[in-house]
Amino acid sequence: MSRNKYPEETVKLILEESLKLFIEKGYESTSIQDIINHLGGLSKGAIYHHFKSKEDIFEAVCHKIGEENIVYYDKMRDDPTKNGFEKLKEMIRSAYTNPSNDAVFAMQDKITSDPKFLMNQIHESYELVAPRYIEPIIREGMADGSIQTDYPKELAGVLITLLNIWINPMIEQSTTLQMQQKLNFFRVLLGGIGIDLMDEEIMEQYMKYFEHYNQLK
Amino acid sequence: MSRNKYPEETVKLILEESLKLFIEKGYESTSIQDIINHLGGLSKGAIYHHFKSKEDIFEAVCHKIGEENIVYYDKMRDDPTKNGFEKLKEMIRSAYTNPSNDAVFAMQDKITSDPKFLMNQIHESYELVAPRYIEPIIREGMADGSIQTDYPKELAGVLITLLNIWINPMIEQSTTLQMQQKLNFFRVLLGGIGIDLMDEEIMEQYMKYFEHYNQLK
DNA sequence: CAATACATACCGACAGTCGGTATTATAAGG
DNA sequence: CCTTATAATACCGACTGTCGGTATGTATTG
Numbered sequence: 373m374s375r376n377k378y379p380e381e382t383v384k385l386i387l388e389e390s391l392k393l394f395i396e397k398g399y400e401s402t403s404i405q406d407i408i409n410h411l412g413g414l415s416k417g418a419i420y421h422h423f424k425s426k427e428d429i430f431e432a433v434c435h436k437i438g439e440e441n442i443v444y445y446d447k448m449r450d451d452p453t454k455n456g457f458e459k460l461k462e463m464i465r466s467a468y469t470n471p472s473n474d475a476v477f478a479m480q481d482k483i484t485s486d487p488k489f490l491m492n493q494i495h496e497s498y499e500l501v502a503p504r505y506i507e508p509i510i511r512e513g514m515a516d517g518s519i520q521t522d523y524p525k526e527l528a529g530v531l532i533t534l535l536n537i538w539i540n541p542m543i544e545q546s547t548t549l550q551m552q553q554k555l556n557f558f559r560v561l562l563g564g565i566g567i568d569l570m571d572e573e574i575m576e577q578y579m580k581y582f583e584h585y586n587q588l589k
Numbered sequence: 590m591s592r593n594k595y596p597e598e599t600v601k602l603i604l605e606e607s608l609k610l611f612i613e614k615g616y617e618s619t620s621i622q623d624i625i626n627h628l629g630g631l632s633k634g635a636i637y638h639h640f641k642s643k644e645d646i647f648e649a650v651c652h653k654i655g656e657e658n659i660v661y662y663d664k665m666r667d668d669p670t671k672n673g674f675e676k677l678k679e680m681i682r683s684a685y686t687n688p689s690n691d692a693v694f695a696m697q698d699k700i701t702s703d704p705k706f707l708m709n710q711i712h713e714s715y716e717l718v719a720p721r722y723i724e725p726i727i728r729e730g731m732a733d734g735s736i737q738t739d740y741p742k743e744l745a746g747v748l749i750t751l752l753n754i755w756i757n758p759m760i761e762q763s764t765t766l767q768m769q770q771k772l773n774f775f776r777v778l779l780g781g782i783g784i785d786l787m788d789e790e791i792m793e794q795y796m797k798y799f800e801h802y803n804q805l806k
Numbered sequence: 807c808a809a810t811a812c813a814t815a816c817c818g819a820c821a822g823t824c825g826g827t828a829t830t831a832t833a834a835g836g
Numbered sequence: 837c838c839t840t841a842t843a844a845t846a847c848c849g850a851c852t853g854t855c856g857g858t859a860t861g862t863a864t865t866g
Contacts, residue, residue: 592829594829620821633822637822
């Protein structure tokens with residue numbers, strides 16, 4: 373294939389096809405050759421011209437997904453019409469409404485066989501989402517009186533951990549009833565420290581999303 | 590090397606040396622050749638006679654470590670001198686006192702670069718430790734009146750998740766102060782649902798273990 | 807003409823295979 | 837109980853295909 377006048381398009385193509393394959397087969401079992409075969413004539417040289425390693429492609433793919441989320445998160449955090457508590461609710465809700473959700477969750481389906489995605493998500497949660505979004509929102513809630521806690525940082529960590537890991541239907545398989553119980557207990561647990569995040573609406577939406585995921589399987 | 594009359598010894602040797610190497614270098618960066626080089630004359634054929642793949646070796650190594658823990662857990666769960674609450678405390682304590690602790694934690698040190706170990710531990714926690722040990726112990730506590738909750742299964746899940754992931758110093762790096770705050774909040778959180786697991790003694794021991802780990806790094 | 811965007815031939819390392827050999831267990835015959 | 841034929845096991849090591857990655861060449865753009 374002859375050289376492209378607009379190399380960003382080539383980069384974009386590589387990232388898109390790589391993502392598809394990572395989702396479909398997992399990171400480890402997707403070979404560079406697999407990616408090449410989906411590039412419509414492009415060769416190994418093209419890939420290694422734009423990316424320095426397979427790992428580099430993986431990181432770029434994750435970064436791209438992350439960026440889409442960040443736009444969404446930024447808008448949420450900086451929304452002047454909501455108080456801290458309402459924003460925190462929105463963040464919780466984002467677990468199943470954020471734009472790249474389907475992609476991320478399709479990836480996670482490969483979690484047991486290919487834990488790279490999970491690790492990346494855990495890492496990003498602790499390094500980025502918690503400190504830059506959840507915690508500031510909680511602090512805002514403390515300032516405007518809509519959230520009462522002495523542990524904003526720790527509350528952020530616990531929320532992220534339980535939502536991403538424990539309640540994540542890809543990690544621990546659950547029946548509808550078990551998921552309902554998880555959400556009920558999550559509500560009780562937060563209620564115990566005076567935070568009533570999980571109202572009927574969020575619970576219902578969570579269950580709807582859960583059923584949706586179950587049907588994808 | 591001539592053939593061993595007692596092949597279990599060969600298997601044991603392979604597992605021991607593999608574990609050492611997995612801990613030292615991580616799973617991915619340990620090659621079969623690396624293992625062979627530490628076997629004192631044994632060859633590739635020997636390995637593939639006893640194990641069907643590298644993955645198979647990994648699973649056997651994990652299983653072996655798991656077995657050691659199970660002996661410890663069984664003893665704890667079936668101890669007639671303690672009530673449910675005391676047993677649960679013991680289980681929490683076991684996060685830093687169980688026998689294969691050093692090995693497991695040395696492994697986890699490779700977590701970011703080699704997420705296989707973390708995934709294995711998460712999986713085992715949800716599939717084995719929570720349902721077979723934590724939850725029964727909580728139910729025992731409900732029966733003997735030492736623990737009050739309507740959600741034994743969910744409480745088990747949350748405990749395991751927060752201890753293994755959020756409080757695990759290998760996953761989210763923390764300063765001494767941050768770890769102290771985590772433990773404080775963990776206490777408050779459990780206190781909110783009427784469970785006072787984290788007494789002064791456990792908190793202190795946890796911090797001691799945390800400092801110990803920090804010095805290993 | 808210089809920098810970029812590719813193509814292609816090639817490399818070493820890797821996990822896993824396979825035909826073969828040496829040692830042991832089994833058991834039948836004396 | 838001892839020998840001996842036979843089968844099963846324990847192991848060897850050269851070999852294979854695939855992998856991620858590199859080196860070098862070539863055509864296109866500015």
